[in-house]
Amino acid sequence: MNNNPVLIVGGGIAGMEAAKQLKALGLKPVIVEKSSALGGHVAQWHKLFPDMTSASKILAAYEEPLKDVEVLLETEISSINRLQKGYSVILSNGRAMPCKAVVFATGFKLFEAEKKEEYGYGIYDRVITNRDLEAWFNTHSDERVPEKPSAIGFVHCVGSRDIKAGNTQCSKVCCITAIKQAIELKEEFPDAEIYCFYMDLRLFGKKYEDFYINAQRDYGIHFIRGRVSEVSETIDGRVLVKAEDTLVGKPVKVKLDLLVLMAGIVCNKENQTLAYSLQMPVDDDGFFRSKDNILSITEADRNGIFYVGTCTGPKTVPETVAEARSAALNVYNYLKNQK
Numbered sequence: 001m002n003n004n005p006v007l008i009v010g011g012g013i014a015g016m017e018a019a020k021q022l023k024a025l026g027l028k029p030v031i032v033e034k035s036s037a038l039g040g041h042v043a044q045w046h047k048l049f050p051d052m053t054s055a056s057k058i059l060a061a062y063e064e065p066l067k068d069v070e071v072l073l074e075t076e077i078s079s080i081n082r083l084q085k086g087y088s089v090i091l092s093n094g095r096a097m098p099c100k101a102v103v104f105a106t107g108f109k110l111f112e113a114e115k116k117e118e119y120g121y122g123i124y125d126r127v128i129t130n131r132d133l134e135a136w137f138n139t140h141s142d143e144r145v146p147e148k149p150s151a152i153g154f155v156h157c158v159g160s161r162d163i164k165a166g167n168t169q170c171s172k173v174c175c176i177t178a179i180k181q182a183i184e185l186k187e188e189f190p191d192a193e194i195y196c197f198y199m200d201l202r203l204f205g206k207k208y209e210d211f212y213i214n215a216q217r218d219y220g221i222h223f224i225r226g227r228v229s230e231v232s233e234t235i236d237g238r239v240l241v242k243a244e245d246t247l248v249g250k251p252v253k254v255k256l257d258l259l260v261l262m263a264g265i266v267c268n269k270e271n272q273t274l275a276y277s278l279q280m281p282v283d284d285d286g287f288f289r290s291k292d293n294i295l296s297i298t299e300a301d302r303n304g305i306f307y308v309g310t311c312t313g314p315k316t317v318p319e320t321v322a323e324a325r326s327a328a329l330n331v332y333n334y335l336k337n338q339k
């Protein structure tokens, strides 16, 4: 059973955890990652909610368990075909890889904030995204972040829950990420006023409510319920945000030194090509469609194909890791029953 490799497509935290568990179960995982490093989106983040754990520390914890796992970087799948037993995969480096099981861990894409032109990303100097801010926390180098901002705003639901943006789903992680980033900014700039413009706050996870309460009580962060209607640049290079405060029924105007757009989680469009070659369905929003969403979320409707992490929809890191563990067990049981 362990001679045949289990191919893992995608080396984010989902693929890494799946490989770690498959190896521990005595199987031979091979990770194919299209970028030049493992880690996926987590490698771009600074501290992770809910415990503010360093993202680089989390990834470093995989070095030892993945030491003997074959990892093919800057490699993709050129073709994948079903055989009578298993799959025939040709990689972009020309290598042919027969395997009995394939785990897709191709992750998500961040919504391209420039598509919501009204928020001014790529147009106004002081408008950045959640991803840009994570990069700034890691490097402290981005000309768009002023040295001493006195007012900073966050816009929730950018490219999520939005028919016009083509994504009606909630991205699940961006309310808590906005609060986490607002707290981190307040620690950097204690004198700055910080505003979060939201439609609803979706804070469902362990400790998330504590974050929200601390953000208001200990850090004085302001939460304004209402959609931002207009963003413009002022003559002195600041950003003017207009919104309707729906709790008090009044329009609000705030001048800011920095505006952070909480870009949402959307599907990786490559899922569609991969699914097409195996005649597997994707959901309406482009994420892989699981066999079912209760008992078999890590299984495709094809024998020997498995899904882990955000390739089936928005998830947090702990959810992704737990799912990868469960998928590894599914792969193991599946292979055990193969002759």
Ligand SMILES: Cc1cc2nc3c(=O)[nH]c(=O)nc-3n(C[C@H](O)[C@H](O)[C@H](O)COP(=O)(O)OP(=O)(O)OC[C@H]3O[C@@H](n4cnc5c(N)ncnc54)[C@H](O)[C@@H]3O)c2cc1C
Pocket (backbone or CB within 6 Å): 009, 010, 011, 012, 013, 014, 015, 032, 033, 034, 035, 038, 039, 040, 041, 042, 045, 047, 048, 049, 050, 075, 076, 077, 105, 106, 107, 108, 109, 110, 130, 131, 173, 177, 263, 264, 265, 268, 270, 308, 309, 310, 311, 315, 316, 317, 318, 320
């Ligand atoms: C702004 C932001 C902040 C976040 N902060 C937190 C946080 O603090 N705490 C938390 O719990 N969660 C957080 N999350 C969620 C977290 O990022 C995800 O749970 C996690 O990245 C999911 O990992 P993944 O492996 O499923 O996907 P990804 O991280 O997207 O990794 C997928 C990998 O697959 C590779 N790939 C894609 N297609 C192919 C292909 N065809 N062939 C080969 N390789 C391919 C990609 O290059 C990538 O390396 C945040 C999300 C966002 C948007």
Ligand code: SF4
Pocket (backbone or CB within 6 Å): 156, 157, 158, 160, 161, 169, 170, 171, 172, 173, 174, 175, 176, 200, 201, 202, 262, 264
């Ligand atoms: S998590 Fe919050 S910000 Fe993100 S889409 Fe859902 S409601 Fe909007």
